[in-house]
Amino acid sequence: MTFSVYIDNHKIDVSPNTSILQACEIAGVVIPRFCYHERLSVAGNCRMCLVEVDKMPKLQASCAVPVSPNMFIRTNTPSVKKAREGVLEFLLINHPLDCPICDQGGECDLQDQSLIYGGDRSRFKEFKRATEDKNCGPLIKTIMTRCIHCTRCVRFANEVVGVPEFGTSGRGNFIEISTYIEKLFTSELSGNVIDLCPVGALTSKPYAFLSRPWELKSTESIDLFDSIHSNIRIDARGYDTVRILPRLNESINEEWISDKARFAFDGFLTQRLASPLLKDQEGNFKPVSWSKAISVFLEKMTSVTQANKIAFSVGDFCDLESLANVYCLRSTTNGFILNNFCENYLDTDSSTSYKxxxxxxxxxxxxxxxxxxxxxxxxxxxxxxxxxxxxxxxxxxxxxxxxxxxxxxxxxxxxxxxxxxxxxxxxxxxxxxxxxxxxxxxxxxxxxxxxxxxxxxxxxxxxxxxxxxxxxxxxxxxxxxxNLKSSDFSFCDLTLNRNRGLPPASFSFDILYNIENSNNISNSIKSKFTIFQGHHGCLNAQNADLILPSTSFMEKTSIYGNCEGRYQTSQSCTLPLGNAKNTLDILLIIINAYLRFSNKGSLDVNYLKTLLPSYEFLLNKVxxxxxxxxxxxxxxxxxxxxxxxxxxxxNFYKTDxxxxxxxxxxxxxxxxxxxxxxxx
Ligand code: SF4
Ligand code: FES
Incomplete structure (x- = not known):
């Protein structure tokens, strides 16, 4: 059932229980607001959204009043403008004028509204109120004098997160937002309050003083720290990633992301492998050129003639195309995939069994x-x-x-x-x-x-x-x-857990080719020559004989399947570090060279098609x-x-x-x- 309302004399049809503010949005009229947020309960405490409603003597908070049939709403009368100017003047009484050093500058709701409704000088001559900053841990920076008490953070903590650690104390001029008894904000979703806060009271600590929003280049991508693949926006200044924000996807993450997705980006630059390394006789790694590294690899590979003597191990961040190429390489070399123990038991005939x-x-x-x-x-x-x-x-x-x-x-x-x-x-x-x-x-x-x-x-x-x-x-x-890891669904979708034949006795291989798997490989697995291809140094890299540096998911455009079986694309937002190459490119070079060396055919699309599970097979599985x-x-x-x-x-914070x-x-x-x- 719908009924008509009139907004600035334009008639629109709305359903019952729609607020005036929502009706205005449907009509394309922007109402300024600070406390209202579509995913939180209505607080109605900032009064910035006041509008005039016929037959109502006073201005109404549009976020808190539902529409009724044939309601006449006016959003641009002189009294509405004057009221909004009054609200803004009150908010600015205690708000510090520190925009030049505030990280919210350029994307601050208060700054934007001041431009429209603010005065050019203050009538307030007294001292501004001072409020002590709170310790909200290493991720959230607080400057509580900037707080306008919209209570979005309080409602987010209570309603969305379910950790009632934020609250208000005091009344009137003495009201304060605080974590009760100075408790830290311990939720894994805590970083989202930074996006919710309309002013610079809650900002990102790792992003502090790094950049202004207009200096950033944004790339739309997906988060791969878990199998949900939340949609994200990566902001980079030059080649440096400075922050990660959520991107709206109603089916997956709505507009929230985990703290790991938001703040772990500094890990992309530390402990990186930047050049091919070959272990010498004394067991020390020496940098080598890519051509030398590939020729050593091929020499070892082509010397193996027995089936199931080359082992492959794939890791958490492998994309669909790289996994498909591992599949091809396994087929051409008669190799053996060392599965993650869990996938061993999965029936990969039907995707319903692993999604x-x-x-x-x-x-x-x-x-x-x-x-x-x-x-x-x-x-x-x-x-x-x-x-x-x-x-x-x-x-x-x-x-x-x-x-x-x-x-x-x-x-x-x-x-x-x-x-x-x-x-x-x-x-x-x-x-x-x-x-x-x-x-x-x-x-x-x-x-x-x-x-x-x-x-x-x-x-x-x-x-x-x-x-x-x-x-x-x-x-x-x-x-x-x-699924736990980013690559789990694609791994099962490609039936990579199915090997032809059994592994060699006592799991003793001639070659172990580890593609981005940093999880500890069992001591019971032995290999005469180990190649580690990955982006970060780890124990597996340390134990390898040859290291091939590859790009992380921030540096490549690739396809990933999430836990629901939804395929999405990650976008490259920066250049590969040092001499690193894209995982897929390395695999293609190796397959191509291997096929040429061993006269097994040539690398073309038709040849690859004969190796991979058919598209119809994948489609039918669903x-x-x-x-x-x-x-x-x-x-x-x-x-x-x-x-x-x-x-x-x-430990949620250290999973990969x-x-x-x-x-x-x-x-x-x-x-x-x-x-x-x-x-x-
Ligand atoms: S800290 Fe920010 S989100 Fe929380 S009440 Fe103050 S202004 Fe609102
Ligand atoms: S947005 Fe309506 S009262 Fe704050």
């Missing part, structure tokens, strides 16, 4: 959720945000199996053993009643759960759950697998449903350990080679985790 089937947006439709071996606060911060948002809309139950969690919404701890999980599968757990009664129940399985198993088939769970709960039906798929799968009633699940841990990572090299993340890790009562 987040419900989708992040679909979480809003679920009413009961069970987390198994996953901590959404560390494994996928935006997943935690979507679950909390669902909790806030009401009628939602969440339970988890795994070690104890400190979530930002109420939850039921079912237990931490496989017995609990099996009782849930078989419909014997007390929580099964809720699952059975639920219209759209959801189970989210994390990698901490899978790492405890020595054999695994997702379809078994799907089939058993199908019998005992409503998890999977013809119209709903609530069985989800949550449409497979559990109802078409055979019932694996007699498959046995082997369990390594009866204990299920919730967290795969010990880039965040481990980041000074910002080290400071956060030290200060926030050590001193936080919410220690994970």
């Amino acid at each position: 987040f089937n419900t989708s992040l947006l679909g979480i809003s439709k679920t009413d009961v959720c069970v987390l198994v071996g996953i901590n959404p606060k560390t494994d996928g911060v935006l997943l935690n945000y979507h679950l909390r948002k669902r909790f806030l809309s009401g009628n939602f139950k969440l339970a988890y199996i795994g070690s104890h969690l400190n979530l930002t919404f109420p939850s039921v701890h079912l237990g931490n053993s496989f017995q609990t999980f099996f009782s849930l599968l078989e419909g014997k757990n007390h929580f099964c009643k809720s699952l059975k009664q639920s219209k759209n129940p959801t189970i989210i399985i994390g990698k901490s759960f899978l790492k405890q198993m020595s054999s695994y088939n997702f379809n078994i769970f799907a089939n058993i759950l199908k019998l005992n709960t409503n998890i999977v039906s013809s119209s709903w798929n609530g069985l989800n697998f949550f 449409s497979v449903s559990y109802f078409n799968l055979p019932f694996f009633s007699n498959t046995i699940i082997f369990v390594n350990n009866s204990y299920i841990s919730s967290s795969f990572f010990d 080679v880039i965040s481990k090299a980041s000074l910002n993340m080290s400071k956060s890790s030290k200060l926030l985790l050590d001193r936080s009562p919410f220690k994970i």
Whole structure:
């Protein structure tokens, strides 16, 4: 149902419960505002959005008043202008005139509104009020004299994050925003208050005094520190990345990003590998040219004649095209892929077995959720945000199996053993009643759960759950697998976990080609010659015989699939560091040279097509449903350990080679985790 309202004599149709401010936005009329934000509750305390409404004696705060049929609203009368000028004059009474040294300068709402409604001189002769700055940790800088008490930060902390550490104290002229009892702002989403604050009261510490907004070049890209792939904007000054901001994507991250996505960018410049290095007889690395490095590599590769004697290992940040080329190289060299242990058990025939089937947006439709071996606060911060948002809309139950969690919404701890999980599968757990009664129940399985198993088939769970709960039906798929790393989905999509034949006895290879895998490789894997291709120094690089420096995801344009199976493109925002080359280019050079040396064919698109899984195959995988799968009633699940841990990572701030090299993340890790009562 809609009805008509008139804004500055223009008629528009709006639905009930629309505020006057929203109606004005629909009509294309911009209303100035400080406290109103579309994703937060309405506070109505700044009074900047005043408008005139017929038959109402006083001006109305447009953000807080709903429209009614045939309402006449005027937004540009002399009284509206005078009121806004008055509000602004009041706000500027205590606001310092320090725009030249304020990091918000150039993108400050107060500065913009002062240009329209501000006076050219002050009538205020008294001293301005002084307020002590607060310690909000190593990421957020506070200059509280600039605060205009819009309470956006307070509402964000209470509503979005669920960490009620920001609040107001005092009244009138003595009102202050503070973290209660000087507690640090400990959420993994805390950096978003910087974007929310309309003035320079809360700004980014790492960005302090680095640049002005008009000096920056912006690149639209995606964040790859987790498998959610939040949309981001990378701002660079010259070749230096100075800040990362969220980019609106309603289906993934809305307008929030995690602190790691926002602040770990300094890790891209430290511990970098900038030139090819070859280990000499004494075990010392010596810089060599690219042609020398490639010729050494090829000499070793072409000397291997037996199948499964060349091992490949791929890492967290490998993009789709690089993985496709690893697939081709594995096929041409008869090599063996050393999988991440979790992918070994995944059935990669159907993408439903290794993706987040419900989708992040679909979480809003679920009413009961069970987390198994996953901590959404560390494994996928935006997943935690979507679950909390669902909790806030009401009628939602969440339970988890795994070690104890400190979530930002109420939850039921079912237990931490496989017995609990099996009782849930078989419909014997007390929580099964809720699952059975639920219209759209959801189970989210994390990698901490899978790492405890020595054999695994997702379809078994799907089939058993199908019998005992409503998890999977013809119209709903609530069985989800949550990938941890950026490359996990593409790895499974390309069926890279399937090797032809068995590995050599005692995992002894002639060559180990490690492509951007900085996770520790098991001591049981032996190789006569190891090549490490990557962007950051790590233990694997140290143990290699040859190092090929590659570009990080900030320096290349590549395609990545997220946990929901959504493919997006990351954009290059700066030049490769030193002598580093794009991962894909290195792989293409090697395949090309290998094919030429071994007379196995030539590198053209048709040849590559014969090696890769077909496009139709990938497409069909997406449409497979559990109802078409055979019932694996007699498959046995082997369990390594009866204990299920919730967290795969010990420390949210240091999960990969880039965040481990980041000074910002080290400071956060030290200060926030050590001193936080919410220690994970
Ligand atoms: S610190 Fe910023 S966001 Fe918070 S109340 Fe003050 S002006 Fe508003
Ligand atoms: S925006 Fe309406 S009162 Fe602040």
